[in-house]
Amino acid sequence: QVQLQESGPGLGKSSETLSLTCTVSGGPIGSYYWSWIRQPPGKGLEWIGYIYYDGTTNYNPSLRSRVTMSVDTSKSQFSLRLSSVTAADSALYYCAGSGTYGTFEYWGQGTLVTVSS
Amino acid sequence: DIVMTQSPDSLAVSLGERATINCKSSQSVLYSSNNKNSLAWYQLKPRQPPELLIYWASTRASGVPDRFSGSGSGTDFTLTISSLQAEDVAVYYCQQYYTTPWTFGQGTKVEIK
Numbered sequence: 001q002v003q004l005q006e007s008g009p010g011l012g013k014s015s016e017t018l019s020l021t022c023t024v025s026g027g028p029i030g031s032y033y034w035s036w037i038r039q040p041p042g043k044g045l046e047w048i049g050y051i052y053y054d055g056t057t058n059y060n061p062s063l064r065s066r067v068t069m070s071v072d073t074s075k076s077q078f079s080l081r082l083s084s085v086t087a088a089d090s091a092l093y094y095c096a097g098s099g100t101y102g103t104f105e106y107w108g109q110g111t112l113v114t115v116s117s
Numbered sequence: 118d119i120v121m122t123q124s125p126d127s128l129a130v131s132l133g134e135r136a137t138i139n140c141k142s143s144q145s146v147l148y149s150s151n152n153k154n155s156l157a158w159y160q161l162k163p164r165q166p167p168e169l170l171i172y173w174a175s176t177r178a179s180g181v182p183d184r185f186s187g188s189g190s191g192t193d194f195t196l197t198i199s200s201l202q203a204e205d206v207a208v209y210y211c212q213q214y215y216t217t218p219w220t221f222g223q224g225t226k227v228e229i230k
Contacts, residue, residue: 004166043223044210044221044222044223044224045210045212045221045224046221047217047218047219047220047221058217060217060218061118061218062218094166094167096167098214101155101172101214102155102214102217102219103157103169103172103212103214104157104159104167104169104212105169105178107166107167107168108166109164109165109166110166
């Protein structure tokens with residue numbers, strides 16, 4: 001069974017860059033599209049984007065100018081960098097895996113990120 | 118972007134009774150290549166990873182109890198819990214994967230009456 005685990009700082013400062021990593025275990029990183037999804041406190045889910053094992057990316061246009069995703073197949077990890085963060089980027093960040101069509105079959109537990117001024 | 122709108126925002130149902138959640142998309146999510154609707158449902162509980170319940174609008178994911186069912190086509194979809202159990206207390210989200218950016222509804226909170 002594929003398992004995902006997010007890691008990264010839980011606190012960040014406004015205008016800096018947020019960096020998170022997701023480690024994939026129990027299955028090959030090459031089989032799925034790997035996404036980041038976030039949930040601000042008291043709000044719904046927002047898809048940030050995905051990366052495939054070959055480095056192909058697809059970002060949500062609402063965040064595209066600030067998002068960079070990368071993958072390290074040797075470590076079975078993929079990462080998110082979100083630049084110029086503000087308090088509005090405070091959220092529970094999930095990593096998730098989807099097959100060809102975009103249903104999120106596998107999810108991490110989520111990691112809470114708080115951006116302070 | 119395709120906007121997904123769920124109703125109601127919350128509902129309280131007695132144990133053993135039926136719970137029904139609606140989801141409407143701002144455009145059709147019918148995938149022409151396979152004639153299936155690109156609509157999924159998820160269950161979110163605090164401090165747990167979200168769980169995929171339904172995909173292609175009506176196909177239950179592996180291990181999901183058969184009291185959960187999905188229906189609908191085009192722009193209007195429904196998630197039904199036929200007999201609510203205590204462990205079903207959660208927030209439920211619909212999601213379209215017809216086109217990126219993939220988008221979610223705002224969520225429906227299900228509680229016990």
